[in-house]
Amino acid sequence: MSTVKVELGERSYPIHIDAGLLTRPGSFSADIPSKRAVVVTNDVVSPLYSEALLASLEGIDVSVITLPDGEQHKNLSKFEYVITELLSQQAARDTTLIALGGGVIGDLTGFVAASFQRGMPFIQVPTTLLSQVDSSVGGKTAVNHPLGKNMIGAFYQPKSVIIDIDTLKTLPQREFSAGMAEVIKYGIIYDADFFTWLEEHAAQLKAYSAEHLKYVIQRCCEIKAEIVSKDEREQGVRALLNLGHTFGHAIEAEQGYGNWLHGEAVACGSVIAAKVALHKGWLSQQDLDRIIALTESFNLPITPPAQMDCDTFMQHMQHDKKVLAGAIRFIIPQGIGCAVVTKDVEQSILRTLLG
Numbered sequence: 001m002s003t004v005k006v007e008l009g010e011r012s013y014p015i016h017i018d019a020g021l022l023t024r025p026g027s028f029s030a031d032i033p034s035k036r037a038v039v040v041t042n043d044v045v046s047p048l049y050s051e052a053l054l055a056s057l058e059g060i061d062v063s064v065i066t067l068p069d070g071e072q073h074k075n076l077s078k079f080e081y082v083i084t085e086l087l088s089q090q091a092a093r094d095t096t097l098i099a100l101g102g103g104v105i106g107d108l109t110g111f112v113a114a115s116f117q118r119g120m121p122f123i124q125v126p127t128t129l130l131s132q133v134d135s136s137v138g139g140k141t142a143v144n145h146p147l148g149k150n151m152i153g154a155f156y157q158p159k160s161v162i163i164d165i166d167t168l169k170t171l172p173q174r175e176f177s178a179g180m181a182e183v184i185k186y187g188i189i190y191d192a193d194f195f196t197w198l199e200e201h202a203a204q205l206k207a208y209s210a211e212h213l214k215y216v217i218q219r220c221c222e223i224k225a226e227i228v229s230k231d232e233r234e235q236g237v238r239a240l241l242n243l244g245h246t247f248g249h250a251i252e253a254e255q256g257y258g259n260w261l262h263g264e265a266v267a268c269g270s271v272i273a274a275k276v277a278l279h280k281g282w283l284s285q286q287d288l289d290r291i292i293a294l295t296e297s298f299n300l301p302i303t304p305p306a307q308m309d310c311d312t313f314m315q316h317m318q319h320d321k322k323v324l325a326g327a328i329r330f331i332i333p334q335g336i337g338c339a340v341v342t343k344d345v346e347q348s349i350l351r352t353l354l355g
Contacts, residue, residue: 002214004221006137007229011157015137015221019210021164022049022125025056031123031159034094037062040082040109041100044069045127048170053100053125063089067105071258074104074144076152082112093117096159102128102175103135103262107150110141114156124158127167129179129213130263133186133220134241136161138228144257148319149249155233163221165213173299178263180205180298181244183216185270186223188291189240192337194219199290202297239341243331244270247304250316254308260301267300272353273332279349282334290336310347310354 001018021027028037037060041050046066054062065085067078086095097120099109106124113122126136142153168176187195198205204212224241231238247269251260260268274291277283295302304313317328327343334340 002218004218004225006157006225008157008232013158013160015161015163015225017163017165017214017218017221019164019166019214021162022052022166023056025058027162028057028098028123029060031121032057032060032096033121034092034096035060036092036094037096037098038086038089038091039064039098039100040067040105040112041065042067042069042073042105045101045105049100049127049167053098067108069104071104071144071252071262072256074108074142074257076143076145079108079112079115079143082108083116086112086116091116091120093120095120097122098125099123099136099158100125100127101131102126103131106131106136107140107142107153110139110156110158111143111153113158114141114154119156121159122156124161126161126163128171129168129176129217130182131179132163132165132168132217133179134182134224136163137221137224138238138241139232147253148316149252149257151319157232161221163217165210165217168208168213174261175263176208177298177300178261178267181263181267181270181295181300183220184291184294184298185241185243185266186220188270188274188333188336189243189331189339190223190227190337191219192335194223195290195294195336199294202294206298239329240331240339243333243339244268244273246317246320246328246330247272247313249320250313251304251308253316253319254312255305260305264301267295267298268302268304271295271302272304273330275353276330276345276349277332277334279352280332280345282332284335287333287336291333304354308354310351313350313354 139157142150248265
């Protein structure tokens with residue numbers, strides 16, 4: 001088993017990565033001190049993994065709350081539903097929530113944990129590649145609003161993250177590709193050698209090689225842990241993790257949550273950001289071609305929906321969380337392995353790229 005530590009003082013926590021962790025009782029016991037837990041999952045993941053998880057929680061009083069699957073259900077209505085269930089079950093402040101699922105379940109459960117009785121412990125058990133390499137780590141919790149993605153939430157760290165790479169065996173191909181968008185992001189913003197490694201090992205990753213997937217998950221978690229440890233509340237370097245998200249969130253909001261997967265929108269947004277960088281002279285044509293080629297190799301989109309023009313993007317991006325003093329902040333690469341946060345993106349460039 002590999003373990004990555006997120007260093008945040010008294011709120012530090014481990015990320016455990018291995019095959020078969022869901023079936024190991026010791027994976028969870030240390031973080032459920034009251035011996036009472038509630039699992040929050042969805043109707044796709046539950047039939048696959050709830051039984052194994054419950055078996056590994058032997059000796060713990062545990063119940064399960066099951067939500068519908070899909071980004072469209074990451075909202076205040078489902079947040080209230082989970083709160084109501086916890087109240088009905090007489091959950092207490094020391095009851096541990098366990099998020100079993102992808103990014104939607106993790107984000108929503110984390111926000112419930114941050115809010116219920118002003119804070120209760122929770123454990124992330126991510127079951128998708130995207131949630132394993134990104135959303136389960138770092139304590140960002142949220143639900144969506146029709147006017148903007150992740151606009152209602154809190155920073156609230158889990159007690160641990162348990163990543164069982166065996167869950168990827170049941171992951172649909174489209175969901176796997178969506179997760180690779182976040183993986184590629186880490187190479188673009190932070191680690192040029194990792195980006196090159198992804199180019200060289202794309203075939204093994206698409207073949208679901210356990211060895212290569214474990215390395216990818218561990219490396220992404222190491223990068224994110226390092227960044228979060230430096231900047232937990234996104235006042236500086238953590239904003240770089242939002243490469244592709246400003247454009248991507250606009251696509252998700254305009255198309256309707258769930259029609260484009262989050263990773264698909266991030267992939268397209270990252271390519272748009274790279275094209276902005278080319279226009280500004282910050283990125284070479286060769287590097288842009290590499291980013292596009294790697295993105296396309298995982299069947300990810302590189303062009304936005306035809307009906308979305310620059311004005312449509314701007315309308316949504318004005319509601320982005322990264323807007324400060326009325327100015328949209330963009331994450332733009334300055335070569336592979338390096339990126340910056342900037343307000344300096346001319347309207348003329350956006351209109352050239354977005355129409």
